[in-house]
Amino acid sequence: MFQEIEWRGFQGYEFEFEGLPAKLIKPNCKPNGKWLLKAEYFDAFPETEIELLNRGWHLAYNQNHNRWAEDLDLQRKSAFLRYIPQTFGLDEKCVLVGMSCGGLYSVKLTALNPERVRGVYLDAPVMNLLSCPCNLGKANGVPFEEYNRFTGRTLAEMLSYREHPIDKMHVLAEHKIPVVMVAGDSDGVVPYDENGELLEKYYKKLGLPIKTFIKKGADHHPHGLENPSIVADIIEDFEG
DSSP states (O other): OOEEEEETTEEEEEEEETTEEEEEEOOSSOOOSOEEEEOSOTTSSOHHHHHHHTTTOEEEEEOOSSSSOOHHHHHHHHHHHHHHHHHHOOOSOEEEEEETHHHHHHHHHHHHOGGGEEEEEEESOOOOTTTTTTOSSSOOSSOHHHHHHHHOOOHHHHTTOOOSGGGGHHHHHHTTOOEEEEEETTOSSSOGGGTHHHHHHHHHHHTOOEEEEEETTOOSOSOSOSSTHHHHHHHHTOOO
């Protein structure tokens, strides 16, 4: 059931969860019981996750059918949030890591399971599907045809769609879920002012815990900060 693997110098397990591949990576030092769930793009820009692994955290991942956070994946991932603590004896609450479309997953998954989430790290997150992938604003990096192929929704139907991450912000606010967010101010794929900034303004208006780092002149990639300990320190301070 569990196959031992090595990932970037760490040991862990690979296994199947509800029909799709999953991983749990272990720290090399004494574990502290805390864990991260990377929502999408497991091996992309992992510097912050590696920093936290080096501090005793675990890192989990469960593959998605596609990157658009549809109900089938969200329901399976909701069960995964319960499975990891029950199976490996880790904390009941995790920190979600959401880069790009992983942010779409992270916000919607938190809205479904606020009692299971200690906090959220978002990096250039997709918050508004009318921006990306519908490209009705400044975004131009993702063809809408991909989204239509996986979801069946037309552009006309998206105009009345009410399941964007921005439609779930009130749930995160009600539960005072802390957020740390990184983004580039020149992102042409997921423009910050059409996506992450909407969450930043909403949280700040309500006086809720959010810390943002806007990278001057930066596009969608690379994700993260040059010094991963900055975000890691904030994540370690999440209460829950």
